[in-house]
Amino acid sequence: MSSSSSRIVELANIIQTNTQAVDGYLASKGLPAPSFAADNPPTLLFGHGAEIEASRQAVVDATDELQALMLGPTGTLSSLFHNSLLSIQAILRFNLLEFPDGKEEVTFAELAATCGQNESEIRRLLRHAMAYRIFTEPRKGYVAHTAASKKLADPLMKAWLGFATEELCPSAVNTVNALQKWPDAQEPNHTGFNLANNTEEVFFAEIPKDLVRESRYADAMAWFNSAPGFGPEGLVNAIPWSGYETVVDVGGNTGLASQAIARKHESVKLIVQDRPEPVAEGRAKLDPELKDRVTFMEHDFFQDQTVRADVYLLRWILHDWSDKYAIKILRALIPALKRGARVVLNEFVLPPPGAASAYQSKVLRTMDLSMLELHNGKERDADDWEKLFSDCDPRFKFLGTTRVPGSRLGVVEAKWEP
C-alpha cells in the first residue's frame, strides 16, 4: 500500500476497509454480494445494524468524493447532466417495465410496439437508462431487467419517480423564473409549480383536481415512508407515546405514522387530520385492528385547532411552507393548547455547514430545493426551528432537536407554557 498521505489515497483506503467489512458481513450471513442482476435483493444492504450501515455510508461518501477528485473541476461540472430523468419519464409514461407475454428478454422493437412509439427513440431512451444500470442489453437489440429496473416496477417507487418526473421536474425548470417574478419567495402560490401549471392555486389545491396526480402524490408519500431511514420507526421510538392519552397527527395524510405509533404503543389514541382526499383514503385503508384508536378528521390546519390533545404531531408538514405560513400553522394550534401540551415535529434537521458529507448534502439540498419548487417551503436547521417557535409565540418553550439512530429525520419538540 502506498505511504502517500494524499486525500485520494486516504479515500481509497476508506473504501477498501469498509467494503471489506460489508463484504465479510454478507458472506458470514450467507447473503449474496451486491450486483446489478435482476434477482439481487433490493434491500440487501439495509437492516444489518449501525456498524454495517456506517461502513456502507462511508463507502458511498468516499466513492462520491474520490470520483469528484478524479473527474476534476471540468469533469465535475460537465457531469451535471440536465436530463438525467428523461428516460425514466419515458419508461413510466410508455409503461415499458412489463415485458409482453412475461418474457425475460424482449427486443427494442417489441417494446416500441407495446406503446406505439418509434423503435429508434425507444432504443435511445432505454440505452440512456441502461447507462444508469436501469435495464441492460445482454445481447445486441435485446432488453433485460436489472435490479434497478425491477425495483422501478414497485408501485410506490414508480409513484415517487412519476412524481419526480411529472411534478418536480417541470416545477424545477420554472423555479428561477418564479424567483425573478416573486423575489420574496414566501407565498405558496408564487412558485415554479405555479408557473409550470399555469395556476394560481397552491400545490395542495391543484393536485386534487386530478385523481391520477392526487393518488400518485399519496403513493409518493408512502414511498418516502417505506424508504430506509425515512419511515416512522424513528419517531415511534423517539417519544414516550404511552405516557400520552391523545395525539393529533396534523396533516397526517393517510395515517401511516399514526398507525405505526398505535401498533407499538397500545394505550394512545390518535386523530389524523388532513384534507378530504387523504382522509377518505386513510379511512378506507385503515387496519381494522386499529379502528378504535386511530380515527380520521377533515381539518384545514390554517383554521383554529378544535381538538384538545396532549401532543400535536406535525410530520413533514412545516417543510412544505415558508416561515410566514409555518408560523400561521403553529399559531392555529394555540386555541386548543392546554398548559404542557407538546408540539412534536418530525422533519429533517439540516446539519451545520460542513458537518454532512457532500453526498449527504446532495440528498438534503435536493429536498430543500424541492420544497422551494413546489411550495416556497424549506428545510431548516436546529437554529431555524428554534427561531420559528420563538417568532411564532414566546409561550412556546423550545425543548430542542434530537436525531434517532437509524432515522434520517429529526424530532423537534416544543412545550406550551403560557
Ligand SMILES: C[S@@+](CC[C@H](N)C(=O)[O-])C[C@H]1O[C@@H](n2cnc3c(N)ncnc32)[C@H](O)[C@@H]1O
Ligand atoms: C408532505 S405531506 C406529509 C404527510 C404525513 N404527515 C407523512 O409524514 O407522510 C404533507 C401533508 O399536508 C397535508 N396538507 C396540505 N395542506 C393542508 C391543509 N391546509 N390542511 C390540512 N392538511 C394539509 C397534505 O394533504 C399532506 O398529507
